[in-house]
Every structure is written in C-alpha cells, then in structure tokens.
Amino acid sequence: MRPNLVTALYHAYGHPLSPYSYPIPPRRHQSSSSPPPWPRSPHPTPYDILSAPRNETYCKARFCQLVKLYHPDSQNLSSLPPAIRLERYRLVVAANDILADPTKRRLYDDHGIGWAHGRRCGGAADGDWRRRPGSAAGNATWEDWHAWHEARRRRDADPSAAQDEAGNVKVSTVLIHLVVILTAFKLLVPESSSAKRSRLAQQQTAAIGDEIRRSTEATAGRSMDERVHHFLRYRQDDGNLRHRRNANDRVSASSTDVAKPPNRST
Structure with a gap:
C-alpha cells in the first residue's frame, strides 16, 4: 500500500492500518433504539399511543417497537409493574x-366508534356527540341500527310525503x-239463530211435559x-181438532184462489 494512501487512511480513521486491513465505516446513531415515551394524558388516543399523525398514512414501525417493549414476556422495562405493562x-x-x-379508522375519526379505552374519542369526534338527539352511540343491535336509519330517512324525507304516509296508515287502520x-257480525248471527232454535226446542219439550203431566193427573x-x-x-178430540185445522187451511187456500183475477188472453 502506498504511503500517501496509508497516511490518508490514518488521518481518516485515527489509527494505523495494516496492508491487509480494510476501512470500517463508523456506525450511525440510531435514534429509534431509545424507548419511546408513553403519552402523559390519562386517556390517550390511538394517535397518541402510536405517535401517528392524523392526516398521514399509518406506519407500523412504532407499533412493532412498542410491542417488543411492553410484551408480558419481554425483559425490557422490568422496573414497570406487570399490571401496567399488560395494560399498555x-x-x-x-x-x-x-x-x-x-x-375502522374512518369510523373512529368521524364518529369515535371503536375506541372504548379512554374518555376521549379522538379528534373532531370529541365532545357531546354521544348525547346529541339522534346519535348512534346507543345502537347495540341490528334492530337499533335499523330503527336509527328509518328515523333518519323519515326526518330527511319531504314533509308532504310524511303526511301522505300518515294518511295511508289511518285509512289502513279504518x-x-x-x-x-x-x-264478528258474521260469527254472531249463526249463534243467534242456533240459540233461537234451541229455545223453540225447549218450549216444545216443556209443552209435551205439561201435556203428559195433565194426562197423568186426569x-x-x-x-x-x-x-x-x-x-x-x-185421541178423538185431537183428531177432530186436526180435521178442523185442515179444513180451515183448505178454505183459506180456496178463498185466495178465488180472489185472484182471471188471466185474459190478449
């Protein structure tokens, strides 16, 4: 190796080099090796925990670093109590x-849905949105979501259409x-006819019983x-009575025929 090259390498690396040695570049300082600080807020958001900007694409590098740091089986940060490490x-x-x-990120940013580990819900979703009228915070089942969507649809619909719908409901009810x-009327009419026939049968039975009782007493x-x-x-009196009834019926029928005007042919 030429002397001028050895001298240059000596001044560059601070120690003499043998003819068979190779220059070793200095190690760069990696700032990511230091443990990341935990958010000071008592109720951190996902953006606070992972140090992720809200308007940028999410990168999982910080997540991998924190998982290795706070994993229950990891030996790092042994000074922290196990309960705190597990919670983090x-x-x-x-x-x-x-x-x-x-x-999930869009739902969290717009409505604060999906993060139940803190009092705050993140970004523009912070505030009293859960207590607003018509909020979806109380929806737990698909029936709740269906009713919520129906209420929003009716509220956004035309008032005249709502009135027409109410009128249709009233007509259907009538x-x-x-x-x-x-x-109910059709069901009650046969019942009244059967009751009438039953009453007549009871009267006939009572009349027959009275006749038998009178005959027995006589x-x-x-x-x-x-x-x-x-x-x-x-029996003779009963036969005479029937004969007189039949005669009266025949007389009535003949009188009706006589009263009819004769048919005249044109």
Whole structure:
C-alpha cells in the first residue's frame, strides 16, 4: 500500500492500518433504539399511543417497537409493574387494530366508534356527540341500527310525503277495523239463530211435559177401563181438532184462489 494512501487512511480513521486491513465505516446513531415515551394524558388516543399523525398514512414501525417493549414476556422495562405493562400492551394492540384498518379508522375519526379505552374519542369526534338527539352511540343491535336509519330517512324525507304516509296508515287502520267488525257480525248471527232454535226446542219439550203431566193427573185414581176411555176420547178430540185445522187451511187456500183475477188472453 502506498504511503500517501496509508497516511490518508490514518488521518481518516485515527489509527494505523495494516496492508491487509480494510476501512470500517463508523456506525450511525440510531435514534429509534431509545424507548419511546408513553403519552402523559390519562386517556390517550390511538394517535397518541402510536405517535401517528392524523392526516398521514399509518406506519407500523412504532407499533412493532412498542410491542417488543411492553410484551408480558419481554425483559425490557422490568422496573414497570406487570399490571401496567399488560395494560399498555393491550392499548398498543387496540390502537394498531384501529389505525391499520381504513374502515375502522374512518369510523373512529368521524364518529369515535371503536375506541372504548379512554374518555376521549379522538379528534373532531370529541365532545357531546354521544348525547346529541339522534346519535348512534346507543345502537347495540341490528334492530337499533335499523330503527336509527328509518328515523333518519323519515326526518330527511319531504314533509308532504310524511303526511301522505300518515294518511295511508289511518285509512289502513279504518279498513282493518271494518273487517274485524264484519267478521264478528258474521260469527254472531249463526249463534243467534242456533240459540233461537234451541229455545223453540225447549218450549216444545216443556209443552209435551205439561201435556203428559195433565194426562197423568186426569187419569190418577181411575180404573183401567176409565183410563182407556179417557185416552180414546182424547185421541178423538185431537183428531177432530186436526180435521178442523185442515179444513180451515183448505178454505183459506180456496178463498185466495178465488180472489185472484182471471188471466185474459190478449
């Protein structure tokens, strides 16, 4: 190796080099090797935990660094209590789960949804949005979300359309009431007819029972011949009564035929 080159290398690296040695570049200082500080806020947001700017693309380098630092099986930061390390590790994982997913990140930025580890909900979503009328904060099931969307649709719709819908509901209610009334009426009419027939049958049964009772009282204490004579006379009187009724019916029918005017042929 030429003397001028050896001298230049000596001045560059501060020590003499042998003819077979090679220059070793100095190591660069890596600032990322130092432990990142934890946010001072008692209720940090995912952006605070991962030191991620809100308007920039998310980078997972800080997440990997914090996971190695606060993992329960890691030997780093042994001075921290295990409970605090576990809690920070859980927050780091939850923050990465939100910021790494564009859909979850958009929901968090717009509505504060998805982050329940702090009092604040992040960015423009901070404030009283949960207590506003029509807020989606109380939606827990798909029925709640369906009712919430229906309420927003009706609120944004035309007032005249809402009035027409209310009128249609009233008309439908009236029609339903009419159908119920007609159905009940049809069900009650056969019941009244059957009740009438039952009442007539009871009256006939009572009349037959009275006739038998009178006949029994009339023949009580009489001999056999007197009872037979009473029965024959009753049958004869009953036959005469029927004959007179039939005769009256025939007379009424003949009088009706006589009263009719004769048909005249044109």
